[in-house]
Amino acid sequence: MLQHAKSPLLFEIFYECQTTRARTGKITLIHHHVDTPVFMPVGTQGTLKGLLPQQLEQLNCQIILANTYHLGTRPGFNIMQKAGGLHKFMNWKRALLTDSGGFQMVSLLELAKITEDGVKFKSPYNDSDCMLTPEYSIQIQNTIGADIIMQLDDVVRTTLTGPRVEVAMNRTIRWLDRCLKAHQRSDEQSIFPIVQGGLDPKLRSECANQLTKREVNGYAVGGLSGGESKDEFWRMVYLTTSILPKNKPRYLMGVGFATDLVICSALGIDMFDCVFPTRTARFGCALIRTGQLNLKQVQYCKDMRPIDELCECSTCKTYTRAYLHHIVTVETVACHLLSIHNISFQMKLMKDIRQSIKEQRFPEFIQEYMLDLYPHKEYPQWIVNALEVVHIKLL
Numbered sequence: 001m002l003q004h005a006k007s008p009l010l011f012e013i014f015y016e017c018q019t020t021r022a023r024t025g026k027i028t029l030i031h032h033h034v035d036t037p038v039f040m041p042v043g044t045q046g047t048l049k050g051l052l053p054q055q056l057e058q059l060n061c062q063i064i065l066a067n068t069y070h071l072g073t074r075p076g077f078n079i080m081q082k083a084g085g086l087h088k089f090m091n092w093k094r095a096l097l098t099d100s101g102g103f104q105m106v107s108l109l110e111l112a113k114i115t116e117d118g119v120k121f122k123s124p125y126n127d128s129d130c131m132l133t134p135e136y137s138i139q140i141q142n143t144i145g146a147d148i149i150m151q152l153d154d155v156v157r158t159t160l161t162g163p164r165v166e167v168a169m170n171r172t173i174r175w176l177d178r179c180l181k182a183h184q185r186s187d188e189q190s191i192f193p194i195v196q197g198g199l200d201p202k203l204r205s206e207c208a209n210q211l212t213k214r215e216v217n218g219y220a221v222g223g224l225s226g227g228e229s230k231d232e233f234w235r236m237v238y239l240t241t242s243i244l245p246k247n248k249p250r251y252l253m254g255v256g257f258a259t260d261l262v263i264c265s266a267l268g269i270d271m272f273d274c275v276f277p278t279r280t281a282r283f284g285c286a287l288i289r290t291g292q293l294n295l296k297q298v299q300y301c302k303d304m305r306p307i308d309e310l311c312e313c314s315t316c317k318t319y320t321r322a323y324l325h326h327i328v329t330v331e332t333v334a335c336h337l338l339s340i341h342n343i344s345f346q347m348k349l350m351k352d353i354r355q356s357i358k359e360q361r362f363p364e365f366i367q368e369y370m371l372d373l374y375p376h377k378e379y380p381q382w383i384v385n386a387l388e389v390v391h392i393k394l395l
Contacts, residue, residue: 008147009190009217011249017362020390021241021268024357027218027249029147030188031087032094034062036249037265037353039256039346040097040273045070046090049278050332050339053092059313059343062094063147065273069101069121072140073130085145096146097273099253100137100153100179100194114154116171134178142185148251150220151179153194158226165198169207172196176214192251194222195240199232208243218249221269225254230382234263238389241268258287258349262369263383265353266362266390277346281338284328287345289372293321295338300325313344367395 010028017023027034041048041056042065048056056064066086083089086096101119113120118133134152141149152175154168176193183191193211197203211219221240224233237252244250249270255261256274264272277287284296286307293300293307303321315324315337327334356365366387370379371394379394387394 006187007190007217008186008188009249011218011247013247015358015360017266017357018360019363019392020266020366022265022353022357022362023268023270024354025270027270029063029095029190031096031147032062034095034271035350035354036270037261037350038063038271039261039350040065040271041277041343041346042067042273042275043090045074046086048339048343050281050336051278051343053090055340056092056343057094059340059347061343061347063097064092064094065097065099066144066146067101068098068137068140068144068150069132071098071144072101072132072136073121077140077143080140081143085143087145095148096144097148098141098144098146098150100141100150101132116174118152134175135182138179138182138184138191142183142189145185145189147189148218149189149191151176151191151193153196153222155196155223156198158198158223158228160198161200165200166203169197169203173207173210176211180214180216190217192216192218192220194220194253195244196223197236198223199228199236201236201239204236204239205243208240212243212245216248218251219244220251220253222253224252225260230380231385234267234382234386237264237267237269238386256346258289258346259373259383261346261349262353262366263386265357266366266387266392277342278335278339281342282329282335284324284334284338286324286338287342289369291373295321295324295328297325307341308345311341311344311348313341315341315344363392366392370394 008030013023013025015024025036027036040063046066118131121130137152154171156164156168179191193216195208195211197207224236241250251271252264252269254274255272256276261272286293286295288308300321305321306316308316319337356362
């Protein structure tokens with residue numbers, strides 16, 4: 001399924017799982033191609049904490065995220081323009097995605113005032129005011145030059161109910177039209193609209209249906225993974241992928257736990273992002289198939305094994321758990337070493353998902369994955385429920 005040749009985003013679906021909604025394909029962007037399903041690491045300030053761009057290339061990372069609000073505040077629009085965009089500024093030759101700044105309505109709520117015009121922020125760096133409108137968000141993103149850019153959406157806390165959720169959903173649709181009108185680089189950058197609507201199936205459905213009427217190259221699912229129950233979470237994902245068109249990529253924002261990546265791939269999601277792998281590295285935690293190793297724990301002080309004996313990352317090839325225990329949360333190099341491993345873990349997981357879809361054994365992959373994670377078969381009910389709707393019964 002290939003979109004028009006002049007588009008800055010071409011999406012091809014290569015294989016579809018015959019049981020679930022999972023598919024594997026390739027997104028071709030101006031700067032690089034992206035194999036899907038994909039996990040995109042987050043570099044808020046134009047850098048992944050603890051890693052160089054060249055190391056991300058070595059880890060076969062094809063696309064990363066940066067944050068419009070933070071980059072627009074510091075170093076600011078003028079510096080970004082002078083640098084010739086973020087690719088040049090950070091020396092990253094592969095694909096970039098920028099979020100719109102909308103999420104800061106939640107994360108920096110005490111600093112933000114939301115009106116129909118946009119969002120007025122007080123800078124967390126100084127006391128200056130910044131008015132982030134749909135037009136200004138797109139202007140900043142046009143200057144940053146990411147391959148995929150996000151509309152400014154009206155974001156409310158996931159657990160919020162009542163009239164404010166409907167107001168935000170409708171405003172998100174109006175703001176999308178303003179974003180599309182303001183977009184100056186549609187031959188190089190693709191705007192993704194964001195499906196909002198909280199945990200209300202009617203609002204979610206209405207928003208998704210409205211957004212599909214616009215001429216866009218892909219869609220994002222926003223406003224989830226923010227404190228709601230896992231059962232509410234997967235149901236909203238499943239509902240949204242039921243409505244969004246099959247021939248365009250679907251991006252689930254802010255989701256990065258391994259189990260969520262596996263399940264939401266089965267529910268029909270193609271793209272994911274999260275700060276989790278690098279953030280948990282800073283706390284001394286390494287990701288493994290059965291969960292996490294907290295290397296601060298004293299049990300690792302004499303453990304001469306690598307984090308994961310099957311992992312091929314440079315950290316696992318070179319350093320022991322004992323050494324990492326000695327330096328985690330104390331020396332900055334520990335954050336670097338664990339970030340390499342954790343990003344490598346996420347990349348390998350997504351590669352395994354893609355390979356199993358290609359070989360038509362994705363259901364078996366999920367069954368084995370969950371059995372590794374829950375060897376006593378005490379599966380959380382939400383996992384059982386989510387997989388049942390895509391016709392997978394756990395072992």
